[in-house]
Amino acid sequence: MASKIFVRPISIAFNAFRNYSSSSKLVDVSINDKTGIATVTMQRPPVNSLNYELLIELNGAFQDLGSKKIKGAILTSSLKTIFSAGLDILEMYKPKPERANAFWTSLQDTWITIFNTPYPTVAAINGHSPAGGCLLSLACEYRVMVNNYTIGLNETKLGIVAPFWFVASMKNTISNRESELALTSGRLYKTDEAFKVGLVDETAENKEDALAKAEKFFSRFDAVNPIARFLTKQELRGKIVKVGRKTFIYKIFRKFQICMMTRI
Protein backbone atom coordinates (compact mmCIF):
# COMPACT_ATOMS: atom_id res chain seq x y z
CA MET A 1 0.00 0.00 0.00
CA ALA A 2 2.78 2.41 0.93
CA SER A 3 4.46 1.99 -2.47
CA LYS A 4 1.24 2.97 -4.20
CA ILE A 5 1.05 6.08 -2.11
CA PHE A 6 4.59 7.19 -2.94
CA VAL A 7 4.74 6.18 -6.60
CA ARG A 8 1.63 7.91 -7.87
CA PRO A 9 2.49 11.61 -7.50
CA ILE A 10 5.90 10.99 -9.01
CA SER A 11 4.48 9.19 -12.02
CA ILE A 12 1.95 11.92 -12.76
CA ALA A 13 4.75 14.39 -13.25
CA PHE A 14 5.84 12.56 -16.41
CA ASN A 15 2.48 12.44 -18.16
CA ALA A 16 1.06 15.09 -20.44
CA PHE A 17 -2.55 16.21 -20.24
CA ARG A 18 -2.90 18.15 -23.45
CA ASN A 19 -6.08 17.91 -25.48
CA TYR A 20 -7.61 15.24 -23.32
CA SER A 21 -11.33 14.67 -23.43
CA SER A 22 -13.35 11.56 -22.83
CA SER A 23 -17.04 11.07 -22.58
CA SER A 24 -18.84 7.94 -21.58
CA LYS A 25 -22.54 7.70 -21.18
CA LEU A 26 -22.72 8.72 -17.55
CA VAL A 27 -19.61 10.78 -16.93
CA ASP A 28 -17.86 13.35 -19.09
CA VAL A 29 -14.22 14.20 -18.48
CA SER A 30 -12.49 17.13 -20.11
CA ILE A 31 -9.15 18.75 -19.47
CA ASN A 32 -8.56 22.37 -20.39
CA ASP A 33 -5.18 22.34 -22.10
CA LYS A 34 -4.49 25.96 -21.15
CA THR A 35 -5.24 25.69 -17.43
CA GLY A 36 -4.60 21.98 -16.89
CA ILE A 37 -7.87 21.77 -14.97
CA ALA A 38 -10.04 18.69 -15.42
CA THR A 39 -13.82 18.80 -15.18
CA VAL A 40 -15.67 15.61 -14.34
CA THR A 41 -19.36 15.97 -15.09
CA MET A 42 -22.01 13.55 -13.90
CA GLN A 43 -24.72 13.17 -16.54
CA ARG A 44 -27.31 10.64 -15.46
CA PRO A 45 -30.75 12.28 -15.75
CA PRO A 46 -33.09 12.89 -14.17
CA VAL A 47 -31.22 13.34 -10.86
CA ASN A 48 -27.71 11.80 -11.11
CA SER A 49 -28.73 9.13 -8.64
CA LEU A 50 -25.70 6.99 -7.91
CA ASN A 51 -26.16 3.51 -9.29
CA TYR A 52 -23.41 0.91 -9.75
CA GLU A 53 -22.65 1.96 -13.35
CA LEU A 54 -22.33 5.66 -12.55
CA LEU A 55 -20.09 4.91 -9.57
CA ILE A 56 -17.82 2.68 -11.64
CA GLU A 57 -17.46 5.41 -14.27
CA LEU A 58 -16.84 8.09 -11.66
CA ASN A 59 -14.22 6.00 -9.91
CA GLY A 60 -12.53 5.24 -13.24
CA ALA A 61 -12.54 8.91 -14.22
CA PHE A 62 -10.85 10.09 -11.02
CA GLN A 63 -8.39 7.20 -11.10
CA ASP A 64 -7.42 7.94 -14.73
CA LEU A 65 -6.81 11.58 -13.89
CA GLY A 66 -4.16 10.39 -11.45
CA SER A 67 -2.01 9.41 -14.43
CA LYS A 68 -2.29 12.81 -16.11
CA LYS A 69 -0.46 15.98 -15.25
CA ILE A 70 -3.41 18.05 -14.12
CA LYS A 71 -3.61 21.07 -11.86
CA GLY A 72 -6.81 19.86 -10.25
CA ALA A 73 -10.22 18.34 -10.91
CA ILE A 74 -13.70 19.77 -10.55
CA LEU A 75 -16.68 17.50 -9.93
CA THR A 76 -19.98 18.87 -11.19
CA SER A 77 -23.28 17.95 -12.83
CA SER A 78 -24.75 18.42 -16.29
CA LEU A 79 -28.22 18.79 -14.79
CA LYS A 80 -29.78 22.20 -14.28
CA THR A 81 -30.91 21.90 -10.67
CA ILE A 82 -29.41 18.69 -9.27
CA PHE A 83 -25.82 17.89 -8.34
CA SER A 84 -26.75 14.37 -7.25
CA ALA A 85 -29.80 12.92 -5.50
CA GLY A 86 -27.54 10.45 -3.67
CA LEU A 87 -27.70 6.69 -3.87
CA ASP A 88 -30.09 5.26 -6.38
CA ILE A 89 -33.01 4.04 -4.33
CA LEU A 90 -33.55 1.24 -6.84
CA GLU A 91 -30.13 -0.20 -5.93
CA MET A 92 -31.36 -0.55 -2.37
CA TYR A 93 -34.74 -2.03 -3.11
CA LYS A 94 -34.72 -5.82 -2.92
CA PRO A 95 -31.35 -6.18 -4.66
CA LYS A 96 -29.67 -9.49 -5.43
CA PRO A 97 -26.90 -10.01 -2.84
CA GLU A 98 -24.16 -10.00 -5.52
CA ARG A 99 -25.41 -6.74 -6.99
CA ALA A 100 -25.78 -5.22 -3.51
CA ASN A 101 -22.22 -6.23 -2.69
CA ALA A 102 -20.86 -4.84 -5.98
CA PHE A 103 -22.86 -1.64 -5.57
CA TRP A 104 -21.76 -1.05 -2.01
CA THR A 105 -18.13 -1.79 -2.88
CA SER A 106 -18.26 0.61 -5.84
CA LEU A 107 -19.59 3.36 -3.59
CA GLN A 108 -16.83 2.78 -1.05
CA ASP A 109 -14.13 2.61 -3.76
CA THR A 110 -15.33 5.79 -5.43
CA TRP A 111 -15.35 7.63 -2.12
CA ILE A 112 -11.82 6.43 -1.33
CA THR A 113 -10.52 7.38 -4.78
CA ILE A 114 -11.94 10.90 -4.66
CA PHE A 115 -11.08 11.42 -0.98
CA ASN A 116 -7.51 10.41 -1.65
CA THR A 117 -6.58 11.92 -5.04
CA PRO A 118 -2.99 13.11 -5.45
CA TYR A 119 -4.32 16.22 -7.21
CA PRO A 120 -6.57 18.90 -5.65
CA THR A 121 -10.33 18.51 -6.04
CA VAL A 122 -13.32 20.85 -5.88
CA ALA A 123 -17.02 20.07 -5.98
CA ALA A 124 -18.89 22.72 -7.97
CA ILE A 125 -22.31 21.96 -6.51
CA ASN A 126 -24.74 23.33 -9.05
CA GLY A 127 -27.93 21.87 -7.60
CA HIS A 128 -29.43 19.84 -4.77
CA SER A 129 -27.03 17.49 -3.09
CA PRO A 130 -28.65 15.26 -0.47
CA ALA A 131 -27.14 12.17 1.18
CA GLY A 132 -24.76 10.35 -1.21
CA GLY A 133 -24.55 13.56 -3.28
CA CYS A 134 -23.30 15.37 -0.20
CA LEU A 135 -20.85 12.50 0.45
CA LEU A 136 -19.29 12.93 -3.01
CA SER A 137 -18.79 16.63 -2.40
CA LEU A 138 -17.31 15.94 1.05
CA ALA A 139 -14.74 13.67 -0.58
CA CYS A 140 -13.45 16.70 -2.49
CA GLU A 141 -11.10 19.19 -0.84
CA TYR A 142 -13.25 22.29 -1.43
CA ARG A 143 -16.91 22.98 -2.12
CA VAL A 144 -18.46 25.86 -4.04
CA MET A 145 -22.25 25.79 -4.06
CA VAL A 146 -24.79 27.67 -6.15
CA ASN A 147 -27.35 29.61 -4.09
CA ASN A 148 -30.80 28.32 -3.16
CA TYR A 149 -30.18 24.58 -3.23
CA THR A 150 -29.94 22.06 -0.41
CA ILE A 151 -27.16 19.82 0.86
CA GLY A 152 -26.67 17.47 3.80
CA LEU A 153 -26.65 13.95 5.15
CA ASN A 154 -30.39 13.41 5.60
CA GLU A 155 -30.25 9.64 6.13
CA THR A 156 -32.00 9.61 9.52
CA LYS A 157 -34.97 11.38 7.92
CA LEU A 158 -35.18 8.40 5.56
CA GLY A 159 -34.91 5.92 8.42
CA ILE A 160 -31.38 4.98 7.37
CA VAL A 161 -28.24 5.06 9.50
CA ALA A 162 -25.45 6.89 7.71
CA PRO A 163 -22.40 4.62 7.46
CA PHE A 164 -19.54 5.68 9.70
CA TRP A 165 -17.40 6.84 6.77
CA PHE A 166 -20.20 9.22 5.74
CA VAL A 167 -20.06 10.55 9.30
CA ALA A 168 -16.25 10.72 9.23
CA SER A 169 -16.39 12.72 5.99
CA MET A 170 -18.77 15.20 7.59
CA LYS A 171 -16.60 15.48 10.69
CA ASN A 172 -13.58 16.10 8.46
CA THR A 173 -15.37 19.20 7.17
CA ILE A 174 -17.50 20.68 9.96
CA SER A 175 -17.25 20.47 13.74
CA ASN A 176 -18.14 17.37 15.70
CA ARG A 177 -20.94 19.31 17.40
CA GLU A 178 -22.46 20.56 14.13
CA SER A 179 -22.09 17.06 12.62
CA GLU A 180 -24.00 15.57 15.53
CA LEU A 181 -26.81 18.12 15.22
CA ALA A 182 -26.92 17.70 11.44
CA LEU A 183 -26.80 13.92 11.25
CA THR A 184 -29.13 13.10 14.11
CA SER A 185 -31.77 15.41 12.69
CA GLY A 186 -31.08 14.52 9.05
CA ARG A 187 -30.68 18.21 8.30
CA LEU A 188 -30.60 19.50 4.76
CA TYR A 189 -28.93 22.92 4.71
CA LYS A 190 -29.76 25.68 2.25
CA THR A 191 -26.66 26.98 0.47
CA ASP A 192 -26.25 30.02 2.74
CA GLU A 193 -26.75 27.89 5.88
CA ALA A 194 -24.19 25.38 4.63
CA PHE A 195 -21.75 28.24 4.06
CA LYS A 196 -22.26 29.53 7.61
CA VAL A 197 -21.27 26.21 9.20
CA GLY A 198 -18.42 25.56 6.74
CA LEU A 199 -20.08 22.69 4.94
CA VAL A 200 -19.44 24.66 1.78
CA ASP A 201 -16.47 26.97 1.38
CA GLU A 202 -17.95 29.47 -1.07
CA THR A 203 -21.33 30.29 -2.52
CA ALA A 204 -21.94 31.11 -6.17
CA GLU A 205 -24.56 32.85 -8.28
CA ASN A 206 -24.73 30.15 -10.92
CA LYS A 207 -22.78 27.24 -12.37
CA GLU A 208 -20.35 29.44 -14.33
CA ASP A 209 -19.57 31.42 -11.20
CA ALA A 210 -19.10 28.15 -9.26
CA LEU A 211 -16.71 26.81 -11.91
CA ALA A 212 -14.75 30.07 -11.94
CA LYS A 213 -14.42 30.00 -8.14
CA ALA A 214 -13.45 26.34 -8.23
CA GLU A 215 -10.70 27.11 -10.75
CA LYS A 216 -9.41 29.92 -8.56
CA PHE A 217 -9.03 27.51 -5.64
CA PHE A 218 -6.35 25.58 -7.52
CA SER A 219 -4.13 28.64 -7.86
CA ARG A 220 -3.49 28.43 -4.11
CA PHE A 221 -1.15 25.59 -4.91
CA ASP A 222 0.82 27.32 -7.68
CA ALA A 223 3.84 27.70 -5.45
CA VAL A 224 3.41 24.43 -3.56
CA ASN A 225 5.32 21.25 -4.27
CA PRO A 226 2.68 18.73 -5.46
CA ILE A 227 4.29 15.78 -3.72
CA ALA A 228 4.59 17.62 -0.41
CA ARG A 229 0.98 18.69 -0.90
CA PHE A 230 -0.26 15.16 -1.52
CA LEU A 231 1.67 13.65 1.37
CA THR A 232 0.27 16.33 3.66
CA LYS A 233 -3.25 15.55 2.41
CA GLN A 234 -2.61 11.89 3.17
CA GLU A 235 -1.36 12.76 6.61
CA LEU A 236 -4.64 14.55 7.28
CA ARG A 237 -6.99 12.09 5.54
CA GLY A 238 -5.12 8.79 5.78
CA LYS A 239 -6.62 7.61 9.04
CA ILE A 240 -10.16 8.11 7.80
CA VAL A 241 -9.43 6.16 4.62
CA LYS A 242 -7.82 3.38 6.64
CA VAL A 243 -10.88 3.04 8.82
CA GLY A 244 -13.10 3.20 5.75
CA ARG A 245 -11.12 0.72 3.71
CA LYS A 246 -9.71 -1.97 5.88
CA THR A 247 -11.25 -2.61 9.17
CA PHE A 248 -13.04 -5.65 10.28
CA ILE A 249 -15.83 -3.34 11.46
CA TYR A 250 -16.32 -2.16 7.90
CA LYS A 251 -16.70 -5.70 6.59
CA ILE A 252 -19.22 -6.53 9.28
CA PHE A 253 -21.03 -3.28 8.61
CA ARG A 254 -21.22 -4.01 4.89
CA LYS A 255 -22.69 -7.44 5.57
CA PHE A 256 -25.21 -5.85 7.88
CA GLN A 257 -26.06 -3.18 5.31
CA ILE A 258 -26.53 -5.71 2.51
CA CYS A 259 -28.55 -7.89 4.80
CA MET A 260 -30.81 -4.95 5.59
CA MET A 261 -31.16 -4.03 1.93
CA THR A 262 -32.00 -7.52 0.78
CA ARG A 263 -34.70 -7.88 3.41
CA ILE A 264 -36.56 -4.68 2.65
Ligand SMILES: CC/C=C\C/C=C\C/C=C\C=C\CC(=O)SCCNC(=O)CCNC(=O)[C@H](O)C(C)(C)COP(=O)(O)OP(=O)(O)OC[C@H]1O[C@@H](n2cnc3c(N)ncnc32)[C@H](O)[C@@H]1OP(=O)(O)O
Ligand atom coordinates in the same frame (compact mmCIF):
# COMPACT_ATOMS: atom_id res chain seq x y z
C1 LIG B 1 -34.24 2.19 1.45
C2 LIG B 1 -32.85 1.88 1.83
C3 LIG B 1 -32.78 1.04 3.02
C4 LIG B 1 -31.70 0.56 3.52
C5 LIG B 1 -30.37 0.82 2.94
C6 LIG B 1 -29.35 0.63 3.94
C7 LIG B 1 -28.32 1.36 4.00
C8 LIG B 1 -28.01 2.51 3.11
C9 LIG B 1 -27.18 3.44 3.84
C10 LIG B 1 -27.01 4.67 3.52
C11 LIG B 1 -27.45 5.30 2.35
C12 LIG B 1 -27.48 6.53 2.21
C13 LIG B 1 -27.42 7.53 1.26
C14 LIG B 1 -28.37 7.89 0.19
O1 LIG B 1 -27.90 8.55 -0.68
S1 LIG B 1 -29.99 7.40 0.19
C15 LIG B 1 -30.75 8.38 -1.07
C16 LIG B 1 -31.13 9.70 -0.50
N1 LIG B 1 -31.63 10.60 -1.48
C17 LIG B 1 -32.60 11.46 -1.23
O2 LIG B 1 -33.13 11.55 -0.17
C18 LIG B 1 -33.01 12.34 -2.36
C19 LIG B 1 -34.40 12.07 -2.79
N2 LIG B 1 -34.74 12.94 -3.89
C20 LIG B 1 -35.08 14.23 -3.75
O3 LIG B 1 -35.05 14.82 -2.70
C21 LIG B 1 -35.52 14.94 -5.00
O4 LIG B 1 -35.81 13.98 -5.99
C22 LIG B 1 -34.48 15.93 -5.55
C23 LIG B 1 -34.36 17.15 -4.63
C24 LIG B 1 -33.10 15.30 -5.72
C25 LIG B 1 -34.96 16.41 -6.94
O5 LIG B 1 -36.24 16.95 -6.83
P1 LIG B 1 -37.08 17.26 -8.16
O6 LIG B 1 -38.38 17.82 -7.72
O7 LIG B 1 -36.27 18.06 -9.10
O8 LIG B 1 -37.26 15.84 -8.86
P2 LIG B 1 -38.24 14.64 -8.42
O9 LIG B 1 -39.53 14.80 -9.16
O10 LIG B 1 -38.30 14.52 -6.96
O11 LIG B 1 -37.42 13.39 -9.00
C26 LIG B 1 -37.30 13.18 -10.39
C27 LIG B 1 -37.22 11.69 -10.61
O12 LIG B 1 -36.02 11.20 -10.00
C28 LIG B 1 -36.35 10.13 -9.11
N3 LIG B 1 -35.42 10.13 -7.96
C29 LIG B 1 -35.18 11.11 -7.10
N4 LIG B 1 -34.25 10.77 -6.20
C30 LIG B 1 -33.87 9.51 -6.52
C31 LIG B 1 -32.94 8.59 -5.97
N5 LIG B 1 -32.17 8.87 -4.90
N6 LIG B 1 -32.82 7.37 -6.55
C32 LIG B 1 -33.56 7.04 -7.62
N7 LIG B 1 -34.47 7.87 -8.21
C33 LIG B 1 -34.62 9.10 -7.66
C34 LIG B 1 -37.78 10.45 -8.67
O13 LIG B 1 -38.39 9.31 -8.17
C35 LIG B 1 -38.37 10.93 -9.97
O14 LIG B 1 -38.63 9.82 -10.77
P3 LIG B 1 -39.95 9.76 -11.70
O15 LIG B 1 -39.82 10.92 -12.62
O16 LIG B 1 -41.11 9.90 -10.77
O17 LIG B 1 -39.87 8.44 -12.37
